[in-house]
Amino acid sequence: MEKQTVLITGANKGIGLETARQLIGAGYHVFIGTRDKSNGEKAVEALKAEGLTDAEVLVIDVTSDESVEQAYQDLAKRIDHLDVLINNAGIPGSIPQPVLSTSIETFRNVFEVNLFGVARVTKAFVPLMQNAVNPRIVNVTSDLGSLTLHSDPTWRHYEVKTAAYGPSKSALNNYTIAVAYELGNKFKVNAVNPGYTATDFNNNQGYKTVQEGAAPIARYAMIDADGPTGKYFSDYGVTPW
Structure with a gap:
């Protein structure tokens, strides 16, 4: 049986790389999306050293129309369809992010990667996914994008308010719903929150290991044709919008 194919953006380190590791271990062929x-x-060499040989590099800068188009052309020469797209690339922006003093440039930079980048990549690669039997898209989000949780004073992260990062993930969640609706039930499109994971993204301050953070992403990348779509998940299950 032919191995299913996965493209993960921002996959050369952190949660993206660990997600690749878990999916290769589960029998998938992974394209490591990276700017450099x-x-x-x-x-890829690190994965091969662990005996995980089903990995290839795909150069892609999610902030560039030209780079994304070139990446699509490159991948379309290697495979005739893509089974899974994981939009993992993201940035926090300068931290802390007080509402009244965060620069508009920070807003632009954060949204350029976390929302516009996802939209750019999704738009480009969906045509390559149309021939997949069970195409799946996972948009890597955050519980800091949950308006419900942010409005609950008892939530453990209630005081972690960010001017740009959280709103970019709220927008990503809304975008996920729109994509799931437009693509229909054949596609499974979900937003998945890895949780506060210790990586370079947050100066290794998270309380979850990278293995724990990647686990729900890999899980929803592998759902079958009866799986959910247009939903928002964390490792504990459904997350409130």
């Missing part, structure tokens, strides 16, 4: 080819090659 050498960093991607190092990631």
